[in-house]
Amino acid sequence: xxxxxxxxxxxxxxxxxxxxxxxxxxxxxxxxxxxxxxxxxxxxxxxxxxxxxxxxxxxxxxxxxxxxxxxxxxxxxxxxxxxxxxxxxxxxxxxxxxxxxxxxxxxxxxxxxxxxxxxxxxxxxxxxxxxxxxxxxxxxxxxxxxxxxxxxxxxxxxxxxxxxxx
Amino acid sequence: xxxxxxxxxxxxxxxxxxxxxxxxxxxxxxxxxxxxxxxxxxxxxxxxxxxxxxxxxxxxxxxxxxxxxxxxxxxxxxxxxxxxxxxxxxxxxxxxxxxxxxxxxxxxxxxxxxxxxxxxxxxxxxxxxxxxxxxxxxxxxxxxxxxxxxxxxxxxxxxxxxxxxx
DNA sequence: GACCCACTACTCGGATAAGTGATGTCCGAGTAGGGTTGG
DNA sequence: CCAACCCTACTCGGACATCACTTATCCGAGTAGTGGGTC
Numbered sequence: 172x173x174x175x176x177x178x179x180x181x182x183x184x185x186x187x188x189x190x191x192x193x194x195x196x197x198x199x200x201x202x203x204x205x206x207x208x209x210x211x212x213x214x215x216x217x218x219x220x221x222x223x224x225x226x227x228x229x230x231x232x233x234x235x236x237x238x239x240x241x242x243x244x245x246x247x248x249x250x251x252x253x254x255x256x257x258x259x260x261x262x263x264x265x266x267x268x269x270x271x272x273x274x275x276x277x278x279x280x281x282x283x284x285x286x287x288x289x290x291x292x293x294x295x296x297x298x299x300x301x302x303x304x305x306x307x308x309x310x311x312x313x314x315x316x317x318x319x320x321x322x323x324x325x326x327x328x329x330x331x332x333x334x335x336x337x
Numbered sequence: 338x339x340x341x342x343x344x345x346x347x348x349x350x351x352x353x354x355x356x357x358x359x360x361x362x363x364x365x366x367x368x369x370x371x372x373x374x375x376x377x378x379x380x381x382x383x384x385x386x387x388x389x390x391x392x393x394x395x396x397x398x399x400x401x402x403x404x405x406x407x408x409x410x411x412x413x414x415x416x417x418x419x420x421x422x423x424x425x426x427x428x429x430x431x432x433x434x435x436x437x438x439x440x441x442x443x444x445x446x447x448x449x450x451x452x453x454x455x456x457x458x459x460x461x462x463x464x465x466x467x468x469x470x471x472x473x474x475x476x477x478x479x480x481x482x483x484x485x486x487x488x489x490x491x492x493x494x495x496x497x498x499x500x501x502x503x
Numbered sequence: 504g505a506c507c508c509a510c511t512a513c514t515c516g517g518a519t520a521a522g523t524g525a526t527g528t529c530c531g532a533g534t535a536g537g538g539t540t541g542g
Numbered sequence: 543c544c545a546a547c548c549c550t551a552c553t554c555g556g557a558c559a560t561c562a563c564t565t566a567t568c569c570g571a572g573t574a575g576t577g578g579g580t581c
Contacts, residue, residue, distance in 0.1 A: 506579105506580085507580080508577105508578090508579085508580095509577095509578085509579095510576080510577080511574105511575090511577095512573105512575085512576095513572105513573085514571100514573080515570105515571090515573100516569105516570090516571080517568105517569095517570090517571100518567105518568085518569080519566105519567080519568075519569090520565105520566080520568090521564105521565080521567090522563105522564085522565070522566090523562105523563090524562090524563085524564090525560105525561085525562075526559105526560075526561070526562085527560070527561085528557105528558080528559070528560090529556105529557085529558075530556095530557080530558090531554105531555090531556090531557095532553100532554090532555085532556100533552105533553085533555100534553080534554100535551090535553100536549105536550090536551090536552105537548105537549090538547105538549080538550095539546105539548080539549095540545100540546090541544105541545090541546085541547100542544085542545085542546100
């Protein structure tokens, strides 16, 4: 049971996009440079975010990614669901319907498996907490520790990887 | 991100062991028959429970597994940790230390990554809920839906897979 | 000089490999009980 | 008849294959800018 690293990458990239503060699309190459990630693979990880409506993509030269909405309107749950899919981590295979229970009438299985129900309830707490946390609030936490971050990001890109200037 | 099916198997087997209500060890073969599972693989899944102190195992003929303690004292968290290991689902790779942040002094990374902290906090809610749920309470839920379960288990085994009688 | 057009450089998007962990199988170490043999 | 011993049947435990999914890479479709040619 492990959450894909794509979740971490995606969340970081959303914050980075906001810190960069540009209105034009940012290419995968520039984003990847900001975290030292392999560009092609980062691109692959960001595509689900586009499908989920968290980012918008622009193809072609001068193309790239933009935040589709404010960080206020993106939760950690949104990011997780986009990358990992909507399915729950615990999936009940209904093994209770075999062996001992095989001969019971179908009505015996109307009620959900008690183990499944308990696991789902716990997982729901997790998702609730994720849904309550916006990327904006996470960004605020980061800036409380390091208020210079936005400036640092913009300066670094201006020096190391400036956008193509006309 | 998917929880191993071993967690479902392990939890069910603990309940089954209690329902069977025998004092002698129950072999993997009998347990597997109760849920229609492959015996050898179930054995493999139960071994971590022994290491975690949830079950005790007896080798040799007449060997098998027993509950090491009451269902009251086993939580879903215990089962999950035994099978999946103690590591968190979300593991931060500290990609923030690369690229833009590479030149910052080390002191900038004393504070934990804000994304990591938020993800961990949410995951903690999940684990808290799992730790609050004992197998006994899950069993109670199951019996509320089907009060005949304990009897059904014992009858089924007496008819289909009786323990070796001297 | 201005407009149109082909060409190049660069981007996303999905198709295609490589690697890692989960899933599944098999055999060896060890134990209990029963049968056999000797007293 | 009784006791000691060996032998068999059965069990867990871990070593050994198989498979799926995550991780990683590559090429094609498409777009914006550029340069040249033509009116």
